[in-house]
Amino acid sequence: MKNSLTILFFILFSGYIFVQSTIEVGKKAPEITMTKADGTSFSLSALKGKLVLIDFWATWCATCVEEQPQLKTMYDSYSGQVKKNQFEIVGVSLDKNKESRQKAIDRFQINWIQISNLKFWKSPVAKLYEVDALPFNVIIDGQGTIIAKNLHGQELENFEEFDTELKQVIFLVII
Template structure:
């Protein structure tokens, strides 16, 4: 009986914690400040006014690496919105090796903003954004409100097309 009660309390507690998630559609995305590959500091809030695809990835993550050419296609497809300050991709690497990270940026010719604290899964941002697997992404509007999360492939393409045409 005591074990059953303990289990029930654990389930209720875990459901309560899950219900308090900060990374949900309609909520504000938490601020992120990290270092770009060139060593300069960058803050998510500097992208205010833009639709932003925040892409959490790492060079050691095969699905993440496979997704980079697709992200490049999206970036190139919506380059007019990029030029007009309406759209941006922000890549956040959960790598721990700067050389590997930089080589991937170069290899994929990534033109969008890339940041990392090189702390792997111990990154405070990974915890803040409740990341437990990669790749992971969220899309925010110009006010920082989460519009969608964890869209990939055709779903991401359709969402971007619909959202960027409206803006």
């Protein structure tokens, strides 16, 4: 009996240890399909070939709200400089209230893709991306591979891969 319990404990415990994250640098980003703020459908795969910052946020998250002006500056800077618009931000809102989300979009003049299913923490996309705190973000390259995650503030601004990745994405678009 003791051996049976030991084996059962080992199997359960070892299963826990070997559960690996799907959201790691070097892995493919999971597909996202959701409704945009304007009511149209969106799929992450439609952005293939672009460098994408996926930003998980909510209007009730003070730090998320504080980050929006920085993201706007970054978006305007990179999307304006890059040939054929090869940089995109996808905002994934974990809000429950459509009106408060829209007020924030209008207030910060957010002009990048905004998606949500208004399911708060129960959003399947939040679970798929293993979001357990906000703000959270993932950066993917043109092939959909995660190249960074959870960069904020100065760390995000100093992310050298933006220039490197954008040059590679532009090169791939040209050839």
